[in-house]
Amino acid sequence: MGSTPSHETPQWRTALRAAFPHTIPVLTGYMFLGIAYGVLMNAKGYGPLWSVLMSAIAFGGSMQFVAISLLTVAFDPVQAFLLSCMVNARHLFYGLSMLEKYRGLGKARIPLIYILSDETFSLVSTVEPPENVDRRQFYLSISLLDYFYWVGGTALGGFLGDFISFDTTGLDFALTAPFVVLFLEQWKKKENRPAGAIGIGATVLCLLLFGADNLVIPAMAVIVAILLGGRKKLCT
Amino acid sequence: MYLTPLQTLAMILAVALGTQLTRWLPFLLFPEGKAVPKTVTYLGKLLPAAAMGLLVVYCLRNVSLTAAPHGIPEAAAILAVVLLHRWKGNVLLSIAGGTALYMVLVQAVFVGM
Numbered sequence: 001m002g003s004t005p006s007h008e009t010p011q012w013r014t015a016l017r018a019a020f021p022h023t024i025p026v027l028t029g030y031m032f033l034g035i036a037y038g039v040l041m042n043a044k045g046y047g048p049l050w051s052v053l054m055s056a057i058a059f060g061g062s063m064q065f066v067a068i069s070l071l072t073v074a075f076d077p078v079q080a081f082l083l084s085c086m087v088n089a090r091h092l093f094y095g096l097s098m099l100e101k102y103r104g105l106g107k108a109r110i111p112l113i114y115i116l117s118d119e120t121f122s123l124v125s126t127v128e129p130p131e132n133v134d135r136r137q138f139y140l141s142i143s144l145l146d147y148f149y150w151v152g153g154t155a156l157g158g159f160l161g162d163f164i165s166f167d168t169t170g171l172d173f174a175l176t177a178p179f180v181v182l183f184l185e186q187w188k189k190k191e192n193r194p195a196g197a198i199g200i201g202a203t204v205l206c207l208l209l210f211g212a213d214n215l216v217i218p219a220m221a222v223i224v225a226i227l228l229g230g231r232k233k234l235c236t
Numbered sequence: 237m238y239l240t241p242l243q244t245l246a247m248i249l250a251v252a253l254g255t256q257l258t259r260w261l262p263f264l265l266f267p268e269g270k271a272v273p274k275t276v277t278y279l280g281k282l283l284p285a286a287a288m289g290l291l292v293v294y295c296l297r298n299v300s301l302t303a304a305p306h307g308i309p310e311a312a313a314i315l316a317v318v319l320l321h322r323w324k325g326n327v328l329l330s331i332a333g334g335t336a337l338y339m340v341l342v343q344a345v346f347v348g349m
Contacts, residue, residue: 028328045237050244058252062295067251075243077250084254090291091255093283095262099272100280102263109263116259118291125284170339173313176295177331180317183288192285199289212297216290223286227279234282 011134012141018133019141026119027149029178034153036174037064039161041154043168044072048158055154059115059147062175063087086216093220094121101125101139108136112143120146122182194234198226305346313338 034055041051054064063084070080094116101124102109116124120143129138186192206219227234239247266272299307317334324330 025327029331032328032332046244050237050248053245054248054251057248058255060251060255063251063255067247071244071247072238075239075247077243077246080247080250081254084251085257088255088258090287091258092262093279093287095259096266096276097280097284099262099266100277103268113259113263114256121284167339167343170309170342171335173310173338174331174335176292176310177313177317177334178327179288179291179295180314180334181321181327181330183285183292184318184321186285186288189285192282195282195285196289199286200293201289202286203290203293207293207297215297216294219290219293223283223290224279227282227286228275231275231278235278 012137015129015133015137015141016145018130019138019145022123022127023142023145023149026123026146029119030146030149031153031156033061033174033178034150034155035157035160036168036171038154038157038159039164040065040068040157040168040171042158042161043165044068046071048155048161051158052151052155055151058084059117059150060084060088061117061119061150065172065175089216089220090118091116094118094125097121097125105136105139108140112139115143115147117146117150118178118182122185194230195227199223202226309338309341309346312341 037055038048038051041054042048054067058064058067060067066083066087067080070076070083095113098116098121102112105112123142123146124139127142129135183196187196202222203215203219206215206222210218237244266276296307296310299310301307313334316337317330320333321327321330
């Protein structure tokens with residue numbers, strides 16, 4: 001990453017130490033969900049090797065759960081790619097929000113952007129590095145810690161899946177709950193509330209108009225249109 | 237396993253490609269050194285809250301209000317998440333509590349619906 005390792009090591013330790021406490025909620029959440037993912041994959045006949053590969057390469061959170069069903073029907077990678085684009089379209093929002101914060105970070109931007117998940121985004125967009133900590137190392141520490149929690153949880157679930165078997169019906173709510181929590185976290189800030197309400201209202205509208213299978217893209221378009229149209233009122 | 241190892245690998249890469257495209261596109265459209273339009277900065281501030289609203293509805297998109305159990309398990313579980321989170325503010329507790337309640341509801345209470 002840096003120029004001389006001997007000079008960098010203590011700094012990295014400071015950055016990791018500063019970053020770790022912020023990631024504890026993600027550690028618990030990712031472990032829980034990662035294990036659930038590993039167990040579910042195992043239940044469909046895809047052992048730890050495959051679930052870990054998917055988590056490590058695709059690192060797509062909710063899309064990985066969606067992809068489980070795609071792995072149990074006829075081989076169709078084009079559909080998987082298109083669905084992945086649609087399910088993950090929300091990342092476009094995250095990227096736009098992180099343009100400023102990730103400015104001037106050089107090559108570190110490659111891993112930072114590659115593993116910019118929902119939870120990592122929610123952390124790096126709210127937390128500022130302490131004064132004595134390098135910005136690049138701080139954001140990398142948060143991002144990499146989160147990444148390893150998810151991959152580690154997946155491995156654990158994949159291996160545990162051989163020894164434990166239980167009725168997983170309803171476990172998929174573990175996918176919905178994090179977003180409810182993240183929504184509540186955004187809701188805490190008063191200036192975010194109109195946007196949060198617009199997000200829910202526009203998506204419900206598009207669900208009614210376009211149906212469950214085609215709602216993401218129209219909902220994003222409606223949200224952006226309303227935010228732009230109400231700019232004078234929402235800009236406080 | 238339903239697919240061959242090679243097919244599974246291709247599926248992993250397809251999922252990764254779609255995900256990465258959505259993660260990189262904003263940074264490719266507005267490269268460093270180029271001033272970001274004010275409108276984009278404004279959207280960047282408000283979109284996270286709107287995106288979470290979108291995601292909550294998206295996760296619930298297949299819930300039917302007209303057919304039994306009329307979305308009651310989902311509503312109860314979400315209420316549990318909200319109350320737990322207001323009470324303790326612990327992310328894991330909120331997620332685990334809501335999910336556990338939901339699993340009990342769909343496995344033991346609203347059976348066969």
